[in-house]
Amino acid sequence: MNYNEFKAKIFTECPEVKEEYDALGPQYEIIRAEIKSRKAAGMTQKELAERMGTAQANISRFESGNYNPTLAFLQKMARSLGKTLKITME
Template identity: 55%
Template structure:
């Protein structure tokens, strides 16, 4: 296990911190899905920007968790990645 993962697991023993971390899971999932799709395509942020008309700086902000994308932006990203956008509600 990586040092970071060990550190994170130790920190998540704190119930308050774990609750906050868990609350961010949807954002983390979107970021992971976007990066994974881009890397599967083998393209850079700059190439994705050219495909979508979204500035590379904005794609960087999205991938770093420093911006909240709209549904319209997610659709543009999905299209540029040759993917279909799927949003769902899962039972707890």
């Protein structure tokens, strides 16, 4: 059984797992966007951290999903990557 088959099976058998998975979507969306932007800029975690005035460990924790960032942290990160942060409610 591959990952997609497993995911479909568990979502069918345990709707609460799908609910939690969907709830984490926005968090992982911003992580993916940051990693993509950082790599496109040719930056390491350490370089991004230096631009932000934070520790590399904070970038690592953010990228691994083990850090719940503040809005200020996300804004500083976006600016350091030459991006703007846009948040929408749909």
